[in-house]
Amino acid sequence: MLIQGKMIALIYCKVFFIMKVDEIKKIAFLARLDVNDRELLSLTNDVNNILNFINKMNEVDTHGIAPLAHPLEINQRLRNDEVTETNQRELFLKNAPAQEAGLFLVPKVIEEV
Amino acid sequence: MYHKTVSELSKALANKAISSVELTKLYLERIKQYNPLLNAYITLTEELALAQAKQADQARAQGQATLLTGVPIAHKDIFCTEGIKTSCASKMLDNFIAPYESTLTAKIKQAGMVLLGKTNMDEFAMGSSNENSYYGACKNPWDIERVPGGSSGGSAVAVAARLAPAATGTDTGGSLRQPGALTGTTGLKPTYGRISRYGMIAFASSLDQGGILTYTAEDAALLLETIAGFDPKDSTSAVEPVPSYSKNLNDSLKGVRIGLPKEYFTSQLDTTIGTTIHTAAKELEKLGANLHEISLPNMGLSVPAYYVIALAECSSNLARYDGVRYGYRCQDPKDLLDLYMRSRGEGLGAEVKRRIMIGTYTLSAGYYDAYYLKAQQIRRLIQEDFIKAFKEVDIILGPTSPTTAFKINEKVDDPVAMYLADIYTVAINLAGLPGISIPAGFSNGLPIGMQLIGNYFAEAKLLNVSHQYQQQTDWHRQMPSQFN
Numbered sequence: 335m336l337i338q339g340k341m342i343a344l345i346y347c348k349v350f351f352i353m354k355v356d357e358i359k360k361i362a363f364l365a366r367l368d369v370n371d372r373e374l375l376s377l378t379n380d381v382n383n384i385l386n387f388i389n390k391m392n393e394v395d396t397h398g399i400a401p402l403a404h405p406l407e408i409n410q411r412l413r414n415d416e417v418t419e420t421n422q423r424e425l426f427l428k429n430a431p432a433q434e435a436g437l438f439l440v441p442k443v444i445e446e447v
Numbered sequence: 448m449y450h451k452t453v454s455e456l457s458k459a460l461a462n463k464a465i466s467s468v469e470l471t472k473l474y475l476e477r478i479k480q481y482n483p484l485l486n487a488y489i490t491l492t493e494e495l496a497l498a499q500a501k502q503a504d505q506a507r508a509q510g511q512a513t514l515l516t517g518v519p520i521a522h523k524d525i526f527c528t529e530g531i532k533t534s535c536a537s538k539m540l541d542n543f544i545a546p547y548e549s550t551l552t553a554k555i556k557q558a559g560m561v562l563l564g565k566t567n568m569d570e571f572a573m574g575s576s577n578e579n580s581y582y583g584a585c586k587n588p589w590d591i592e593r594v595p596g597g598s599s600g601g602s603a604v605a606v607a608a609r610l611a612p613a614a615t616g617t618d619t620g621g622s623l624r625q626p627g628a629l630t631g632t633t634g635l636k637p638t639y640g641r642i643s644r645y646g647m648i649a650f651a652s653s654l655d656q657g658g659i660l661t662y663t664a665e666d667a668a669l670l671l672e673t674i675a676g677f678d679p680k681d682s683t684s685a686v687e688p689v690p691s692y693s694k695n696l697n698d699s700l701k702g703v704r705i706g707l708p709k710e711y712f713t714s715q716l717d718t719t720i721g722t723t724i725h726t727a728a729k730e731l732e733k734l735g736a737n738l739h740e741i742s743l744p745n746m747g748l749s750v751p752a753y754y755v756i757a758l759a760e761c762s763s764n765l766a767r768y769d770g771v772r773y774g775y776r777c778q779d780p781k782d783l784l785d786l787y788m789r790s791r792g793e794g795l796g797a798e799v800k801r802r803i804m805i806g807t808y809t810l811s812a813g814y815y816d817a818y819y820l821k822a823q824q825i826r827r828l829i830q831e832d833f834i835k836a837f838k839e840v841d842i843i844l845g846p847t848s849p850t851t852a853f854k855i856n857e858k859v860d861d862p863v864a865m866y867l868a869d870i871y872t873v874a875i876n877l878a879g880l881p882g883i884s885i886p887a888g889f890s891n892g893l894p895i896g897m898q899l900i901g902n903y904f905a906e907a908k909l910l911n912v913s914h915q916y917q918q919q920t921d922w923h924r925q926m927p928s929q930f931n
Binding site for chain 2: 353358361362363364365366367368369370373376377380381383384385387388389390391392393394396399400401402403404405406408410411413422425426428429430431432438440441442443
């Protein structure tokens, strides 16, 4: 751990921090990722390294260039409004971590008043 | 027998030199012997393989065989295979039994091929070394202290060490071509939309494309004919007829225009690899091709733009792993939020989490224009570079990887260094073009891959040029002596 701590400190000097630890915590929450304190340090370092690298994009002026979202720029195909899938509830429930009476179980989400 | 290509095995089965059951047993034996060392397979489907082989032999006896009936194959563990564990090399899906079959694997099954097992990979196809697997790193058979590349590392190793005559894979930014290069195998990534993505676990949907790893371009042609084609179950599947790729393999290369991008041959490229690629280009020139220097001026921006787009799409795609309907769920969640947070926090690996974080950040309010939109504009510039180049040439030629196979653990602490392993491969995914990596030589006993890039749906030309090169060279016939 000490060695790892030293390595992280060394890399820290080179990195321009785009995201501070607090912001990393906020994004992790938005992404619904539980991150422990040990992970938080290396994640902060790595994420900033990557963002610094990504910022190379700013070297080129892209003013007025139409964005390309999809390589083939195809139109979304429409299908006929017909039922093609059958109900496979039992099959799909087989992979559920918790289920009962044909339903997926989760912790209680509605509080009693 | 394990030296034989798919095409040769097809002939051996047809003239009864061997049965599918015998052939399948041979590969299963080799897997049991070498997999503990190489870690190429996550799941071995022995019982199924033997049953399918028996069925294949019966079909052949009844005169109902296709060219591929009875030939074994391995699938990357990213393809859903009904009733078989499909993990994507993640703790998240360690207990996931696919309830349906992907279109690609269904077509292979339909052709009568025998499934040996599911291969190792980087978790959710995120990585360039196969070190990001919940099941441990996969080893390069040319030097087991080195990585095989990724993310289709297990498939590449299975083919390179002859633990399967062919294997499927996927390529989002080089995941078939780079492992192909690092293991001395042939890795084909077709045009975006050429092969259905139905049942192929999504990483970045505008970039993902299925493909194959084989010994030869001839085998790649044979397999592509089987797995390509329109699929109503994939809304981005291309409505393009599938040509007979095998038919054009022997076309003359006379007059074929091959472009070498000057941006590919810089100081970032290992000098031995540079020399090897130039030698390979000269070989094609001897066969009648004309070499041209071309320019792809925005190539330097492809890796940053790729990682913005791929990671944004990944953060969206991986939102589905919530611990509710399938996959890993944390112990004793105290409420629904805790269930989401800990199931994802504990079930996903470090690199996957990094990528989801970046993607979530670049898509969040206030940053979208600076990152995602900017990257899409660069994507347009890169595509235009290629469109312009393909007005002058038929094929673009260059290296697949800037280095040969690197050491295990060499780049794990530096994600950016790992991303730069993809400098020659990501641009073609951004543009949606087809590409292939074929063996072109060695440096210090490690394979070097040459990358050929084609115009949209020009797989036949790519395979033709690759096949002609492989008629003149035997790099693709070399195999690591330890496994011979």
